[in-house]
Amino acid sequence: MKSKKLIGYIKIIGFVAYALFLGFSFWKGFEPGKKMAFNLRYFSLEMAKILPPAFLLIGLFEVWVKKETIEKHFGSKSGLRGHIGGILLAGTTVGGLYVAFPVAYSLYRKGADLGVIFTYIAASAICRVPMTIFEASFLGIKFSIIRLSVSIPLVIVSSILLGRYLTRRKYTIRAGE
Amino acid sequence: MYFLYLLLFIAMLVSFITDRNKTYKAIKIAFKKFMKILPAFASMLVLVSIILGLVPDTLILHYLGKSNMSQGVLMASFFGSITLMPGFIAYPLCGILLKKGVTYTVISAFTTTLMMVGFVTFPIEKRYFGIRVAIIRNVLSLLIAIIVAILTGIFFGEIF
Numbered sequence: 001m002k003s004k005k006l007i008g009y010i011k012i013i014g015f016v017a018y019a020l021f022l023g024f025s026f027w028k029g030f031e032p033g034k035k036m037a038f039n040l041r042y043f044s045l046e047m048a049k050i051l052p053p054a055f056l057l058i059g060l061f062e063v064w065v066k067k068e069t070i071e072k073h074f075g076s077k078s079g080l081r082g083h084i085g086g087i088l089l090a091g092t093t094v095g096g097l098y099v100a101f102p103v104a105y106s107l108y109r110k111g112a113d114l115g116v117i118f119t120y121i122a123a124s125a126i127c128r129v130p131m132t133i134f135e136a137s138f139l140g141i142k143f144s145i146i147r148l149s150v151s152i153p154l155v156i157v158s159s160i161l162l163g164r165y166l167t168r169r170k171y172t173i174r175a176g177e
Numbered sequence: 178m179y180f181l182y183l184l185l186f187i188a189m190l191v192s193f194i195t196d197r198n199k200t201y202k203a204i205k206i207a208f209k210k211f212m213k214i215l216p217a218f219a220s221m222l223v224l225v226s227i228i229l230g231l232v233p234d235t236l237i238l239h240y241l242g243k244s245n246m247s248q249g250v251l252m253a254s255f256f257g258s259i260t261l262m263p264g265f266i267a268y269p270l271c272g273i274l275l276k277k278g279v280t281y282t283v284i285s286a287f288t289t290t291l292m293m294v295g296f297v298t299f300p301i302e303k304r305y306f307g308i309r310v311a312i313i314r315n316v317l318s319l320l321i322a323i324i325v326a327i328l329t330g331i332f333f334g335e336i337f
Contacts, residue, residue, distance in 0.1 A: 011220070018223055036230035043225050046263065047218060049178065051211065053185040059207030060188050063199045094181050096261075097298045098221065101305045102214060122318065125292040131264045138268040139275065139284065143329070147285060150328045154321045162317065166310065173306055 050095045058106050067110050074112035076167075082116040083156045090123035100124035108173050115163025117173075122155040220300035225261050228297060232260060234270055241287065242277045246335070249283035250326050254319060257290030261297045282330030289322035 022040070025033020074082045093100055100121045108117050127148065136144040192200045237256050244252055262270075271284050294315050295302060302311040330336035 015219075015223070018227075032230050035233070036226045039229045040222055040226035043222050047222065050181070051218070053181050055207040055211045056185055056204065057181075057188060058210060059203035059205070060192055060200075062206050063203040064192065092180075094178065096292065097295050098218070098301055101298075101301050102210060105305050118314065121314070122293060122321075125318075126289065131292075134264050134268055135288070138272040139281075139288075142333075143281060143285070146329050146332045147289065147325060150332075151289065151321060151325045154324060158317050158321060162313065171310065 047098075050099060054094065054099050055102065058102055061106055062109075065110060069110075070107060071111035074107060074116045076113040078113065078116065080156075082113055083119045083159070086112075086116045086120035087123040087127055087152065087156075090120050091127050091129045093124040093128060094130075096128070097121065097125055105173060113163060114166055114171070114173075115160045118159035118162050119156055122159060123152070126151055126155070214301065214304060217301040217304045221297050224297040224300070228259055229262075232256065234266070237270065237287075238273065238277075241274055241279050241283060246280060246282060246330070249279065250286045250323065253283045253287035253326075254290045254294075254322060257287045257322070258294040258315075258319060259296045260291065261295065262291060267291055280330065280335045281333045282326050282335050285329035286322055286326035289325050290319060293318035293322055 022033055022037045024030070025037065072078070073085050078085070090100070093103065103124075104117045104121050107120065108114070112120075132144055132148070135147075189200065192203065237260075240252050241249055241256070267288065271288060274284055274287075275281075296315075299311060299315070302314070306314070327336065
């Protein structure tokens, strides 16, 4: 436990040093530092917009959706249907990986299969609908179709393998420990 | 984004009408979960800002615009893995790369790693899945991204 405390202290020192560096950059007009501050502000605002509604929806999901429902549609017996369901759910996920992780954790707690969880996470990175439309408008629809049709099978296969491997090793997801 | 708020509004309304206490409980759960993961999000924000400060768009443009295909794929995977960009910055950037003559293969490696491999989201992923699984998932994603890039290249007739 001693090392954990030490890491905690290092983190605090890191944060303080970072804040001092940003302050110093503004004082002396150091461009890269100023750019970092602008990035920090931009991404913080972005998080502030996305995270509260996302977590509230997760809260509603936790109290209203029954374990049996998730087990039936995304559980270990759901097979390929579960993976396709995971991809469809991912299509509506906003933000990206950082929203997918807490959602995935709630799904897992309600009895979703590990393989389906990994499919969901990967798909929420690459199959989000608004993002794909945006991509197609800049890089062409052909690019998006090729990218999706190549990556989705790869994602499903690798997720099934990873899920099986981890289930065999009796792995469990344990958040915030 | 509007969709998210609309969905939340409708869900909250229905939930509140159906069962007030359950709705309060949901809000409580949401708050608790949020507070628990907040430090990891703070770490992510700091990492993002530092990396985007050190690796500006112009640098990515410079490196991806000048290298050959295999070098380009490696470079693109590297930049894609360490950075995190919102779509409205990433895709216009890719559009510029395309006009500069960068191949679809390289762009595919960049966008796929950008989305799937998360160096900056690692603090969050680690909190939920543990270090080992987070590493396995990211390495797998990197491999998938490279395969996707190669196949994109084949389909666009850039490789072979």
